[in-house]
Amino acid sequence: MEHWKRTIERANRCFAAGELVDAREHYLQALALAQVLFERWSDADEAVAACVISHHNLADLHLRLNQPEESVEYLCAIHQRLLHTLQNDRLVPALREAALRHSSKTYVELLNFISEHGEYPRSNLLLKNNVAQTTLERSVHRGHHSGAH
Template sequence: MEHWKRTIERANRCFAEGELVDAREHYLQALALAQVLFERWSDADEAVAACVISHHNLADVHLRLNQPEESVEYLCSIHQRLLQTVQNPRLKPELREAALRQSSKTYVELLNFISEHGEYPRSDLLLKRNVTQSSHAFSTVSGQPSGVH
């Protein structure tokens, strides 16, 4: 976790200084660390948060680079990863529950992006699929049948 934090801090400094290509490289390193350690981190909330932060920071840097298509790919990728995590019965319940909690944030980020920058094919497909997956994901983690919300 400490290595991931230092990498994110280095990337954030580059981003703040306008060194966007360097920031992207550090964010990519942080994302690689978060993905490798995703199922191994002792704290499930930290594991999921590191993955979400890494993806969202990459989306931000690509927006600053005027690359909205790349940005939406990162937003869609993390949202889809969380939905898959929630539905994966072989993963620890703590990790699945943390993914469920964070998926509401990734969903909101995706909606905010679309409201500002428009829809893209992947976001459109993911959001249409999200409607059915979200209700299934809730019932999968909670063990309760899903109902009207």
């Protein structure tokens, strides 16, 4: 965790100084660390937060570079990762619960991006799949629930 924090802090200093190429390199290093350690971090909430922060920082960087399509890719990637984490029964419950808590933030960030910068193919696909999956899960849950009465 400490190595990830130092890498993010270095990237943030570069970003603030306008050294965007260096900032991107450090953000990518932080993202790689967060992804490798995602299931191994001792604190599940920190693991998920590190992954979310890494993706969102890269999204912000690409917006600064006037590359909104790259930005939305990072926003979609983390939201999709959290949705997959939620559905993965082999992962520890603490990690799945942390993914649930953070997924509301990634969803809001994605919606805010769309409201400011418009829709992109990946965001449309992700949101449509998310709506379809939620509808299916609700209908299955209702069917299961009604059979129990």
